Amino acid sequence: MVALTERTEKRLTIQTVEIAEHTTAIRSLDWDRDRFDIEFGLQNGTTYNSFLIRGEQIALVDTSHEKFRQLYFDTLTGLINPQEIDYLIISHTEPDHSGLVKDLLQMAPEITVVASKVAIQFLENLVHQPFKQKIVKNGDRLNIGNGHEFEFVIAPNLHWPDTIFSFDHKTQTLYTCDAFGMHYCSDSTFDEDLKTIEADFRYYYDCLMGPNARSVLSAMKRMGELPSIKMIATGHGPLLHHNVAELTGRYRTWSQTQTKAETTVGIFYVSEYGYSDRLAQAIGNGISKTGVAVEIVDLGAEVDLQELRELVNRCTGLVVGLPPASSAASIQAALSTVLGSAKEKQAIGVFETGGGDDEPIDPLLSKFRNLGLTEVFPAIRIKQTPTENTYKQCEEAGTDLGQWVTRDRSIKAMKSLGADLDKALGRLSGGLYIITAKKGDVSSAMLASWVSQASFKPLGFSIAVAKDRAIESLMQVGDCFVLNVLEEGNYQTLMKHFLKRFAPGADRFEGVRTQAAENGTPILTDALAYVECEVVSRMDCGDHWAVYSTVYAGRVSKAEALTAVHHRKVGNHY
Ligand SMILES: Cc1cc2nc3c(=O)[nH]c(=O)nc-3n(C[C@H](O)[C@H](O)[C@H](O)COP(=O)(O)O)c2cc1C
Missing domain, CATH: 3.60.15.10 (Ribonuclease Z/Hydroxyacylglutathione hydrolase-like)
Known part of the structure; x- marks a missing residue:
């Protein structure tokens, strides 16, 4: 019934x-x-x-x-x-x-x-x-x-x-x-x-x-x-x-x-404020996007200090969410254990949540630095109720950390391609595009060239989006975004802008002329053309998602101009 x-x-x-x-x-x-x-x-x-x-x-x-x-x-x-x-x-x-x-x-x-x-x-x-x-x-x-x-x-x-x-x-x-x-x-x-x-x-x-x-x-x-x-x-x-x-x-x-992943990052936090678990989770998601395993530990729960020590030892990177200075002795003991087991060459990131009685973030950071750890993202200091953008900032910080701890592996993987195959594959070429997306209050953008029409009925195309791209979380099935087409001979400024290294949570549209699409996404005013799209499905392709989307609106600003084309030399770079 x-x-x-x-x-x-x-x-x-x-x-x-x-x-x-x-x-x-x-x-x-x-x-x-x-x-x-x-x-x-x-x-x-x-x-x-x-x-x-x-x-x-x-x-x-x-x-x-x-x-x-x-x-x-x-x-x-x-x-x-x-x-x-x-x-x-x-x-x-x-x-x-x-x-x-x-x-x-x-x-x-x-x-x-x-x-x-x-x-x-x-x-x-x-x-x-x-x-x-x-x-x-x-x-x-x-x-x-x-x-x-x-x-x-x-x-x-x-x-x-x-x-x-x-x-x-x-x-x-x-x-x-x-x-x-x-x-x-x-x-x-x-x-x-x-x-x-x-x-x-x-x-x-x-x-x-x-x-x-x-x-x-x-x-x-x-x-x-x-x-x-x-x-x-x-x-x-x-x-x-x-x-x-x-x-x-x-x-x-x-x-x-x-649990078998070769690289693990531990996130240690205290859930007292009610937000820190979400922030820890957002950082964890960002890390996971890079294929690195994440272990989240609430230092406020009953923690076995020996297990904690072993975990910290195993980790290539650590993230610590600072507890309030007033927190229980057991929490302080757990935090000291993390600090005491941390070692040189590990990556470190910290975040701080909530009110005024926090343990100062900077002394803790300098303790980690003195131990030889590398601070991979700027300390996240949250004084007010987190917003969608705060969570996005955390996710992007996590991705930066994940990319840092896997950087040697990524370079090795690129080098392992045979030279002939690499050159042959490099003959595949594409256009130059900027993908722009907005979901709630969060927006993002990236330069892409692995873009190709994929169907007439319905009108649709595919983009290969690396799994650790910031924009990836705004391109889930059902999400809307815009594909901006760059113009031959007139793409350098936009390309340069969007290839900048943005800090976690940075506004990627600052200084760029935009107007809102029907779906609210920023359209680049200086693009040659744009199409509005909706993600229909995503296929897992190893380190990328092949994102298939249908299109439902679009315009060209200059009838005669051509699309910028991107020729490359090798297949293991874009
Ligand atoms: C010519 C060129 C084409 C690119 N095409 C793609 C692409 O099709 N898919 C992709 O995921 N990244 C592509 N990239 C990489 C991203 O544009 C760029 O590295 C990214 O914006 C930085 O990552 P983030 O947005 O996650 O910070 C391309 C880069 C260049 C230089």
Whole structure:
């Protein structure tokens, strides 16, 4: 049975579905999620999934985002009197799942909250009133009758430190919240259509789980000790039912690849301000674009100092997000461990978040410098609420760092091409173009020559975009951009401008004449022609994405002029 409510203006709806015996999914469908969080890059909205399980006693797994307050409680109270709920199982305390815990406990103060120790502590600060609680550890069980017995699996860092999975032995359903999820909103409750969801599944993994690949493998090892899992009831997107083995297999393979990467950068931060985890993640994404593995460590969570030391030793680069000077002794100890294990030749980058009582960033940086580390990007100092541009700055800083730690490898790879082949391939030539893109408040641009028309019907063309280009994150499927065509004999100024080395987050259009395209993207006034385009698909081509786009508008400014052509000598350069 599927019941859909009417869509409201903001396109928030709720879906309730019987997904297994005595088990109802309450899915909050957020069709137009527009906030700029990195992991929402594919713009397919998201869902927040909550589950009601009725044994002799009744358990609710997670709640919803606070923007669903009215809709969620209208739905829940239509299903059950909240006072009849015995247990509220909290998979982790991120606000999009736990945003309504306080309201629920006000309605039904007798509920026992079941969660990890860290999650309970966090909730105490959130709820500000005593509540019944049950702290669970790995392997603990909770029997609610009628065969529904939950077994808990600790899964720290997926993607919050306090995460637990809950396995219902009766329905063989594993409730995982963020893990194995995706930001994908549709009426489909399940994953029957793998083709339409797999890009979002991968993107979400790359953003949230990849930086914790070791933790993914540890959690999966614990999952392996459970009886066979029929369904993975995730907290975001469709539930996994048709492709459980396939999709969990992908998590395993991706995580194994990550942990085997030859180059790793560690990001060490403290999540106290609420922004620093997002900033760390944005830097991590930028690093990942260069093919370097990232390990993110929240120094505020329980950190094993020996493991921390080993990680720092293994890393080619370090990023440190400065904690407030007032932070706990354990955090300071962890920070000292990072500093004490850092060594010459490593790359370093730092970021600072929040208010006035921060530990001064410069003394720490000079300590790293004195140890012989190289500062690869200018310190990121954030004093106000981060904006889309702040996250982009972080991503670009991460990419700079990733490129720095892999620079020897890149040079070696270029040199390894045979001389004849290199020259022959160099005979492939193209035009000269500037790609410009804008997504929300963030804009970017780059010079490109690997551009070629690819179809008549529909009108479309391809561009090869290196995976570590700044503009790459604005060229996801569904994104719009402009292809500006440069003019023969009149392209030097624009080419020179866009080939400059821009600092992370720099405005690439400063000093360049532009006008806005229909889709808001800057068009270069001095270009010979432009076309407005939408990305339709992306093919993985090793170090580049072949981005196929269709075009829907365009103009030429000088009827007689020709396109600038780019001849080259070798195939291993543009
Ligand atoms: C003649 C020429 C053609 C280029 N064509 C491409 C291209 O087709 N795809 C690409 O990813 N980069 C291309 N590049 C590289 C980028 O334009 C340039 O290095 C980039 O703007 C810098 O990277 P960033 O934007 O990530 O900072 C080309 C560079 C030159 C000099």
